[in-house]
Amino acid sequence: MSTATLHVGIIGGGIGGLAAAIAIERSGAKVTLLEAAKELGEIGAGIQMYPNISRFLIRWGVSDILGSQLVTHKYCNTWFGSELVAHSDPQWMAKATGFPWWVVRRDHLLSALKESAEKHGAEVIIATRIVEIDDSGKRVAVTSEDGRKFSFDFVVGADGLKSIIRNHIHPGVMPVAPSKSAAYIENGFFISIIRFRFT
Numbered sequence: 001m002s003t004a005t006l007h008v009g010i011i012g013g014g015i016g017g018l019a020a021a022i023a024i025e026r027s028g029a030k031v032t033l034l035e036a037a038k039e040l041g042e043i044g045a046g047i048q049m050y051p052n053i054s055r056f057l058i059r060w061g062v063s064d065i066l067g068s069q070l071v072t073h074k075y076c077n078t079w080f081g082s083e084l085v086a087h088s089d090p091q092w093m094a095k096a097t098g099f100p101w102w103v104v105r106r107d108h109l110l111s112a113l114k115e116s117a118e119k120h121g122a123e124v125i126i127a128t129r130i131v132e133i134d135d136s137g138k139r140v141a142v143t144s145e146d147g148r149k150f151s152f153d154f155v156v157g158a159d160g161l162k163s164i165i166r167n168h169i170h171p172g173v174m175p176v177a178p179s180k181s182a183a184y185i186e187n188g189f190f191i192s193i194i195r196f197r198f199t
C-alpha cells in the first residue's frame, strides 16, 4: 500500500501526537488526531527546545509561527540544592550543532504545533477521549467515550503516561522515570532545579 492511501489515527494531542501528525502528513499519509481535552494548551512552565528539536521546528515552519515567543538565553545552570551540577552555554551548543537552543512556553508550543499540523493537512478533533480499541481486523477501530467510532489503517498511541493504547498492547506495563534530575518536585520538596539566565 502506498503511504498516499494510508489514513493514520493519532490518539493524543500533546507534543508527541502533534509532532507525529506533522511528520506523518509530510510523508504523504492522511492524519486524523483525536484529543481527549476540550482544548489544546497544556498549562505549565517553559520547555527547552534543544538543537535536535529546533531543527524540526525550523523545517516544519513551527519556528516561524512562534516568532518572538521563542526565547534564547545566556546560560543554563542546574542546581542540586546549593550545588551547581551542570552549566550549559547555548551559544556553544548552537555553534557545535548548527541549530539553536530555545526556551518556549508549553501553551505557545502546543498552539504552534497544532497550527502547523493543520497547515500540513492534519485533522485535529478535540473533546474525543478514546476508550476502546479493536485491532483484530484489517483496520484499527477506536471508539470515543461518547460513542463515536473511527477507523484507521494505522494508529499511533501518543496518549501520555497513562496511555490506553499502551495498556491495550502491553496490559499493566508502566514507564519508569530514568532520572529525577529536572525541575522536579517530589513529596513537596525540590529535588533539583534548572535556572536560566536570559539576555
Ligand SMILES: Cc1cc2nc3c(=O)[nH]c(=O)nc-3n(C[C@H](O)[C@H](O)[C@H](O)COP(=O)(O)OP(=O)(O)OC[C@H]3O[C@@H](n4cnc5c(N)ncnc54)[C@H](O)[C@@H]3O)c2cc1C
Residues within 6 Å of the ligand: 011, 012, 013, 014, 015, 016, 017, 034, 035, 036, 037, 046, 047, 048, 049, 128, 129, 130, 131, 158, 159, 160, 161, 162, 163, 164, 182, 183, 184
Ligand atoms: C517538569 C518537566 C519539565 C520538562 N521539560 C522538558 C524540556 O525542557 N524539554 C523537553 O523536550 N521535554 C521536557 N519534559 C518532557 C515533556 O514535557 C514530555 O516528554 C512531553 O510533554 C510528553 O508529551 P506527550 O505528547 O508524549 O504526552 P502528553 O503531553 O501527556 O500528551 C498526551 C495527550 O494525550 C491525551 N490523551 C490521554 N488519554 C487520551 C485518550 N484516551 N484519548 C484521547 N486523548 C488522550 C491527553 O489529554 C494529552 O493531551 C518535561 C517534563 C516535565 C514533567
